[in-house]
Amino acid sequence: MKGPEKSITKEHEPVTLRTPDGFETGNTRHEWDLAAMRAQHKILAEYSYEKKPVQRGYVGRTLYVNLSTNEIKEKPVSEDMKKKFTGGKGFDLKLLWDGIKPTTRWDSEENELVMAGGLLCGGTQYSGMGKCLAATVSPSTDIICDSNAGGYFAPYLKFSGFDALEIQGKAKEDVIVFIDGKDGKVTIETAPLEEIDAHLVSEQLTYAYADGDTEPDRQKVAVVSAGKGADHSYWGILNISFYDPRRKVARLKQHGRGGLGTVFRNKKMKAIVTRVDHFDGLSNDPADPDNMAAVGIKYNKEMRDLDKSQCNMRVVGTGNIVEVMDAYDLLPSENYRFGTFPKATNLHSPNFYKRFTQVVPDGCWHGCTMACAKAVDGFTVMTGPYKGQKVTVDGPEYENSAGCANMGLWDPDWVVEWNFYCDTYGLDTISVATGVAFYMEMYEYGILNKERCGGLEMVFGNSEAVLELMHRIAAGDQDEFVQVAGKGARRVKDWLIEKGWGDPELINDCGMEAKGLEFSEYVTKESLAQQGGYGLTNKGPQHDEAWLIFMDMVNNQIPTFADKAEALHYFPMWRTWFGLVGLCKLPWNDVTPLSNATADEPAKIPEHVQNYADIMSATLGREVKPADLIEMSERVYNWQRAMNIWMGRGKRKDDWIPYRAMGPVTELEFLSRNNKLWDYRYDKQLVEDLGLNKEDVEKMQTGEKMKHLYKYRQDQYQKLTDAVYYRRGWTQNGVPTKKKMIELGFVDETEMLAMLQKTIDEDEAAGLNKWGGNYGEGEQPPTNDPDYWKK
Amino acid sequence: MEVCNHCGLCMDVCQAQAIKRLANGTVVIDKNLCVGCQACVGFCPRGVMRKAREIIMPFKCISCGSCVRACPNGALELVEVEVEDVREVVYHKQGED
Numbered sequence: 001m002k003g004p005e006k007s008i009t010k011e012h013e014p015v016t017l018r019t020p021d022g023f024e025t026g027n028t029r030h031e032w033d034l035a036a037m038r039a040q041h042k043i044l045a046e047y048s049y050e051k052k053p054v055q056r057g058y059v060g061r062t063l064y065v066n067l068s069t070n071e072i073k074e075k076p077v078s079e080d081m082k083k084k085f086t087g088g089k090g091f092d093l094k095l096l097w098d099g100i101k102p103t104t105r106w107d108s109e110e111n112e113l114v115m116a117g118g119l120l121c122g123g124t125q126y127s128g129m130g131k132c133l134a135a136t137v138s139p140s141t142d143i144i145c146d147s148n149a150g151g152y153f154a155p156y157l158k159f160s161g162f163d164a165l166e167i168q169g170k171a172k173e174d175v176i177v178f179i180d181g182k183d184g185k186v187t188i189e190t191a192p193l194e195e196i197d198a199h200l201v202s203e204q205l206t207y208a209y210a211d212g213d214t215e216p217d218r219q220k221v222a223v224v225s226a227g228k229g230a231d232h233s234y235w236g237i238l239n240i241s242f243y244d245p246r247r248k249v250a251r252l253k254q255h256g257r258g259g260l261g262t263v264f265r266n267k268k269m270k271a272i273v274t275r276v277d278h279f280d281g282l283s284n285d286p287a288d289p290d291n292m293a294a295v296g297i298k299y300n301k302e303m304r305d306l307d308k309s310q311c312n313m314r315v316v317g318t319g320n321i322v323e324v325m326d327a328y329d330l331l332p333s334e335n336y337r338f339g340t341f342p343k344a345t346n347l348h349s350p351n352f353y354k355r356f357t358q359v360v361p362d363g364c365w366h367g368c369t370m371a372c373a374k375a376v377d378g379f380t381v382m383t384g385p386y387k388g389q390k391v392t393v394d395g396p397e398y399e400n401s402a403g404c405a406n407m408g409l410w411d412p413d414w415v416v417e418w419n420f421y422c423d424t425y426g427l428d429t430i431s432v433a434t435g436v437a438f439y440m441e442m443y444e445y446g447i448l449n450k451e452r453c454g455g456l457e458m459v460f461g462n463s464e465a466v467l468e469l470m471h472r473i474a475a476g477d478q479d480e481f482v483q484v485a486g487k488g489a490r491r492v493k494d495w496l497i498e499k500g501w502g503d504p505e506l507i508n509d510c511g512m513e514a515k516g517l518e519f520s521e522y523v524t525k526e527s528l529a530q531q532g533g534y535g536l537t538n539k540g541p542q543h544d545e546a547w548l549i550f551m552d553m554v555n556n557q558i559p560t561f562a563d564k565a566e567a568l569h570y571f572p573m574w575r576t577w578f579g580l581v582g583l584c585k586l587p588w589n590d591v592t593p594l595s596n597a598t599a600d601e602p603a604k605i606p607e608h609v610q611n612y613a614d615i616m617s618a619t620l621g622r623e624v625k626p627a628d629l630i631e632m633s634e635r636v637y638n639w640q641r642a643m644n645i646w647m648g649r650g651k652r653k654d655d656w657i658p659y660r661a662m663g664p665v666t667e668l669e670f671l672s673r674n675n676k677l678w679d680y681r682y683d684k685q686l687v688e689d690l691g692l693n694k695e696d697v698e699k700m701q702t703g704e705k706m707k708h709l710y711k712y713r714q715d716q717y718q719k720l721t722d723a724v725y726y727r728r729g730w731t732q733n734g735v736p737t738k739k740k741m742i743e744l745g746f747v748d749e750t751e752m753l754a755m756l757q758k759t760i761d762e763d764e765a766a767g768l769n770k771w772g773g774n775y776g777e778g779e780q781p782p783t784n785d786p787d788y789w790k791k
Numbered sequence: 792m793e794v795c796n797h798c799g800l801c802m803d804v805c806q807a808q809a810i811k812r813l814a815n816g817t818v819v820i821d822k823n824l825c826v827g828c829q830a831c832v833g834f835c836p837r838g839v840m841r842k843a844r845e846i847i848m849p850f851k852c853i854s855c856g857s858c859v860r861a862c863p864n865g866a867l868e869l870v871e872v873e874v875e876d877v878r879e880v881v882y883h884k885q886g887e888d
Contacts (some may be wrong), residue, residue, distance in 0.1 A: 300829060368805045
């Protein structure tokens, strides 16, 4: 028993682990015979390639690997592909479009896992230039899910000579794909003896494939891995390593959403390894390195001077956001029922500040001075197969702490424990947290119970049960609950309804998933714009497209539907851009420059947007303006929406969200949020927005108030959807028109255009091309011309 | 006018671990390890880690004494100090300077 957490005092000395010889993490050391393990590898295929330098951000070719046939080949990148798809996620989608069918599912042999950086990826002068964008057909959604991750893989893939890596087919036994940028060779080799769990296999392969036995050699190796949990769950992630020469640890960043790790393990991949021989600040071949450096230096000075009074990203990473969300009623607590919780102060960032090791440049790629990848070193594992060992835990980040709040886990050491096992087992902290929080609420109602949960007491706050569930998933436990739980909230909803264990409407509205993917960790009940920001997305409810809660709820900057729709156009397009070029979006708006105080449209952070246009110009050698960045994104965004439609999940009905995301589902929620503390917010809304009589509302029963609110909010969401589809140039059923796609530049993509036209014709015949909102007196749909999209 | 005092703060922000303190105490950049990211240039509190035009790797004083010899007014001198008296380390106390 450790007793209650104590707050930080002025005398507190930060954790440094600094010794005269370097940083001593105190981690458990492993003795492996790496040479003996490597000797057991069988080379199934080997491909030598001519090394090519990067030219203005592009190599000009992608690498294709087929694990069923052991074919390895290069594919050229045409100017047309660059113009239409830019790179990164754009290249992923283009390669998937060419390689799969609309009926392809996550475990089909022809499913592909595609990974790409983008034209700015690998530069070092600006913060956040190391991101990888990966995509596949997701087990959770049956459409393409993309996610991004930091770490060293994407830059090293590019410096090895490839703009993207495309993996198709399935191997017969566990294999490693080794991309040797030093010797110009790609191999597929079996790897029977190496570990599967990420923290071990990343270390093993970093040491095994490094060119020599020095820290700089190890820093030139990057490993992609999943973990045992990804074998048995739809929540599988890809871990990307970045070797830390001070800690002497292969640290990890994650591609979290969508089950990329599940596909990885289904293909029997144990790891992808890349190795480079040398690179420097000019390896990405910018046309104007002096200007790249000038913009980067300006930003670094901003971080030096402003971070400590704004976010403390360099000190506690995104964990600083927990206390902010808690203060604004946005921290998901007990399955999103509440947005704040008295115990949440246990998860505020000072508690993690006490655990993170300070005085290390914790960027996940060179040059990032936001450096938010904090870690807890020498952490003694409390449960499971690694119990008693001391490890480095990467995190927790905001989503991990908030996910624990969602599950009612208020102890920071359990947050770290849970974070560790999610990473090494290859499980998505967001999906696990949102899924398990739902199971816990079902347990509270008796819809689930100890017997139905295979003996697990899935009550809010039961850290040990959560870890036990994860250990069982990783072990491939065949218990019925464990099997379905690992497939996520949507499958559990279907299972509960099929078993007849609870009210289907309650079940559907409590489980926070949409399109089959779990929501990320923000409470959206009072922000209509963010409901759209989650529901009207391509991949599913992930906040990477838009985070509008402050603009909407706090600052009231987007009051009308048209305002919200404009924000739901600009911000998803703006944020998509980062994924086309391989950048992290955190340096864009997690710290704001001084110029923002007098800027027009400060929510866009104009100085930083201009920085990005400047580094594009400096890399490409021609002038790029902010509007050009939006245009690049609009092409890829609409292409992704079109691919969703192609695969059967891209229309209005698929943009459904559960009512828990829109308003209070249960009376407990309603009463907890409609009291004196919250200024009777729902009573007020019934009078001010719904126009009900104040005296009538005062006499109304809770149930009746909730019914009024439900009807109103569902209609609000439909009206928002109408406004957004109109703004995006889609039909009322959410389909991009042929005209829109041609305007964006997809003139030659006749198969795609024909598919969209056919869909629209079918929708027309079925009467689906009509507004979803109920427009009463004094209300207008986005346009009075219902055939607007035909023009 | 600020001059480098070899405090070593730049060493703490170099992700590539390319900045080292030599046996004689001077802090220098290893050009084989530098990746040209400019983090040290941005973070140097005295502005003495600098970026020249056309060269991606930053440069700093290496205590060679050329400037002392060149100064026509004898305004500069090379002084020996104990490393412990100049060494600075970044502590990142949350919220404090």
